Each structure stands twice: as C-alpha cells, then as structure tokens.
Amino acid sequence: MRPEHIDIHGHLNSSDFPNDLEEVIRRANENNIIVLNVGTNYGQSKEVVDLAQKYENLYAVVGSHPIDSVDEKFDETKYAELLSRPKVVGVGECGLDFFRLEGEVEKIKERQESVFRKQVELAIRFDKPLMIHCRDAYEDVLRILGEYKKxxxxxxxxxxxxxxxxxxxxxxxxxxxFTMSFTGVITFAPQYEELVKFVPTDKIHAETDCPYVAPAPHRGEKNEPSFVVEVVKKMAEIKGLSVETLSAQLVENAQKMFRLPF
Ligand SMILES: [Zn+2]
Incomplete structure (x- = not known):
C-alpha cells in the first residue's frame, strides 16, 4: 500500500528505544508511515536489516557514521554482505563531520575520508544511493563526490x-x-526557511532523525517517525503548498531516490 509519509532518516534500534521500540514502530504503521531506518555502525546496521525483515513498514540503510563509529575498523566484506539482503535501500549514514574536532585533527580527518570513500565505492558497486552525514565539511564532501561523479x-x-x-x-x-532532507529543526528554527524554499520540491525529503530533535509541538519529547508529519506540515507552509500535495510529492521523491517497491 502506498504510504502517507516516508520518514527517510530515523534510528529505530534497541539502544535508542529500549522499552518502546515495538510501540513506536506500530504507531508509525498505524499512521501509514514508512521509515528508512539508518545504521551508524556495523552492529546497528545489522539490527536495522533484521528489523526490516520483521516489520513491513521499515527499510534499512547500512553504514558507518564518521563520529559514532570511531572504534570500528571498517570491514567492506561485512557491509557488502548486508547490502545484498532484501529491503536494504542505501549506504549510510556516512560522510564527514569536522565539528569541534579535538586531538590529532588531520589524522581524524584522514580516517573519516578513507572510511567515507570506501562507502561511496560500495554504494556505486551495489548501485545504491548514499545517505550522507555532513557537518562543517561541505566543501570536502563535495570534492570527494565530484571526483567519483566523473x-x-x-x-x-x-x-x-x-x-x-x-x-x-x-x-x-x-x-x-543529490537531494536534501530536513528534520524537525525547521519547525522551530526560522533560519532554515530560505533553504527549504530554495531546494526544489522534487529534490527534497522530510525526516525525523529520531530519537533526536523532536519537531514542534513535541519539543522535549523523544522523537519518533510519527512526528514526521509536523516536518511535512512546516515544509508545506514554507513552500506554499497544501500538505496533501507536498506529502504525495515527498513519497514520490523518496520512492525515486531509494527505489522503494510500492
Ligand atoms: Zn542520523
């Protein structure tokens, strides 16, 4: 069945939802929401793949986050194995995060770039889209992607x-x-308005990044995929579209980028 909304980036796993994972997934399902559940290291990536097997409304994105996986030695073979499983629709979240780096900064940057490149190569090899995390490193991510694009x-x-x-x-x-996605932050931080306006309606996605940054009016609560509707509402308001028109477009955008089968 065609979903009402797609939360293209959430983290539903037992460490972030120790007591209420089932309930949160059920609520998303009742609201006709599909979730792209994103791993940040190998253990979590394995878990999101298993959850996608168990729940119809979940899909999996597998990868190694530049900050959340610093202790992990990136093993391509293990990730390649996950990428061949059903309902795995992307590689990530991967990328570069240069925000407030401390210590051997150049070495940290080198490690991040090397792990990111391996994931870009995997995405190309498996013909999957990337789910990129980029903080204070837009120039470098653009440089690397530009190289591979050729x-x-x-x-x-x-x-x-x-x-x-x-x-x-x-x-x-x-x-x-590439497309760009926005979180619940746009519901309370007016500085995003210009950007949301700028990104074309057929190149934009809504996400929760749950359990982090719940949108208004749920601020302070633990975020979950059902709240993606608040992100969509705000996006529709900024773009001057009805929620129905925009949500249909957003479902199509996600379907196109992640080749979702409905
Ligand atoms: Zn995330």
Missing part, C-alpha cells in the same frame, strides 16, 4: 541528511544528482 555518472546519487549548508552548497549537491 566515472560513476548517474549511479552515484543520494541524499544529504539534516542539510544545513548554504544555498550555494545546495546547488552544488543538486548538480551532482
């Missing part, structure tokens, strides 16, 4: 999650065939 062409694609760059950055990502 040989990979349209196979290289994906989404910049929790986009917080400039309009110029946004345009460069669009030129590379």
């Amino acid at each position: 040989t990979a062409g349209q196979t290289l694609r994906g989404n910049i999650h929790f986009f917080a760059g400039t309009k110029a950055d946004a345009q460069k990502f669009l030129d590379l065939g």
Whole structure:
C-alpha cells in the first residue's frame, strides 16, 4: 500500500528505544508511515536489516557514521554482505563531520575520508544511493563526490541528511544528482526557511532523525517517525503548498531516490 509519509532518516534500534521500540514502530504503521531506518555502525546496521525483515513498514540503510563509529575498523566484506539482503535501500549514514574536532585533527580527518570513500565505492558497486552525514565539511564532501561523479555518472546519487549548508552548497549537491532532507529543526528554527524554499520540491525529503530533535509541538519529547508529519506540515507552509500535495510529492521523491517497491 502506498504510504502517507516516508520518514527517510530515523534510528529505530534497541539502544535508542529500549522499552518502546515495538510501540513506536506500530504507531508509525498505524499512521501509514514508512521509515528508512539508518545504521551508524556495523552492529546497528545489522539490527536495522533484521528489523526490516520483521516489520513491513521499515527499510534499512547500512553504514558507518564518521563520529559514532570511531572504534570500528571498517570491514567492506561485512557491509557488502548486508547490502545484498532484501529491503536494504542505501549506504549510510556516512560522510564527514569536522565539528569541534579535538586531538590529532588531520589524522581524524584522514580516517573519516578513507572510511567515507570506501562507502561511496560500495554504494556505486551495489548501485545504491548514499545517505550522507555532513557537518562543517561541505566543501570536502563535495570534492570527494565530484571526483567519483566523473566515472560513476548517474549511479552515484543520494541524499544529504539534516542539510544545513548554504544555498550555494545546495546547488552544488543538486548538480551532482543529490537531494536534501530536513528534520524537525525547521519547525522551530526560522533560519532554515530560505533553504527549504530554495531546494526544489522534487529534490527534497522530510525526516525525523529520531530519537533526536523532536519537531514542534513535541519539543522535549523523544522523537519518533510519527512526528514526521509536523516536518511535512512546516515544509508545506514554507513552500506554499497544501500538505496533501507536498506529502504525495515527498513519497514520490523518496520512492525515486531509494527505489522503494510500492
Ligand atoms: Zn542520523
């Protein structure tokens, strides 16, 4: 059945939802919401793949986060195995995060770039979109993607999650065939309005990034996929569209980028 909304980036796993995982997934299902459940390290990636097997309204994205997986030695073979499982629709969240780095900064940056490159290569090899995490590193992510674009062409694609760059950055990502997603932050931080307006309606997605940053009017609560409707409402308001029109477009956008089968 065609969903009402797609939360294209959430973290539903037993460590973030120790007591209420089943309930949160059921609530999303009752609200006709599909969730792209995103891993941030190998253990979580395995879990999101298992959950996608168990719950019809969940899909899995597997990868290694630049900050949340610093102790992990990236093992391509293990991730490649996960990527061949059913309902695994993307690689991530991966990318670069240079926000407040401390210690051996150059070494940390090198490690992040090397792990990111391996995931870009996996995404190309498996013909999957990337789910990119980028913080204070837009130039570097653009440089790396630009390099791969030359040989990979349209196979290289994906989404910049929790986009917080400039309009110029946004345009460069669009030129590379990437989309951008926004979280509940847009419901209470007016500085996102211009960006949301700028990103074309057929290149934008809504996400919760749950359990973090619940949208208004749920601020302070633990975030969950059902709240994605608040992100969609705010996006519709900013873009001057009805919620129905925009949500239909958002479902189509996610379906197109992640090749969702409905
Ligand atoms: Zn995330």
